[in-house]
């Protein structure tokens with residue numbers, strides 16, 4: 001079945017009013033061929049509602065995280081209910097920066113994913129190995145360990161996109177080769193067949209993240225099991241438009 005190509009821009013902890021205004025005018029002014037891939041940008045929480053109100057209507061917005069439970073006495077957190085109320089359709093969960101810097105375990109990521117989906121958000125679920133894990137031959141085991149609690153928690157995957165982001169490729173300029181990325185995407189697809197269902201495996205979009213640029217996106221995007229990208233640094237630049245343009249036409 002055809003999976004619609006998906007391009008996410010994770011702005012991380014970046015942006016000023018001026019830089020975002022400039023970026024919005026680049027994105028909104030871009031002349032893009034139809035049919036468009038699905039395009040979703042993730043500004044910081046404080047910029048989210050403003051970006052949503054200014055962004056072209058054929059792109060959507062995502063939060064970069066959400067709380068594990070509903071609204072209440074959780075200082076500093078943002079619940080899926082609040083995001084839903086603001087009309088935010090997507091959330092990124094399990095990014096390696098949160099797993100590492102905020103000690104989010106795979107079980108916490110699974111519980112957050114379930115809660116966000118239950119409240120009607122769609123989830124970009126990130127998985128990926130460190131360089132140490134790759135060099136120890138543990139890439140597949142690491143990804144399986146990250147997916148397992150999610151598979152245990154979810155009853156439906158229709159609103160999930162899985163982002164494979166090898167930690168060693170994030171923000172390093174060291175992009176996975178199309179063969180390296182394809183190998184792990186194929187593994188994830190077979191893992192989903194065996195542990196969830198052939199239908200989920202066939203329909204779930206698997207996107208790649210880690211030093212994606214306008215120079216490498218076309219080649220990566222032509223790999224069989226790569227259904228899109230989660231772009232960090234290059235999503236803050238006009239490069240992002242070129243990455244969108246490089247998406248394979250459906």
Ligand SMILES: O=C(CO)COP(=O)(O)O
Pocket residue numbers: 010095165169170171172173209210211212230231232233234
């Ligand atoms: O972490 C990423 C997207 O979530 C990738 O970041 P870079 O594209 O900057 O390597």
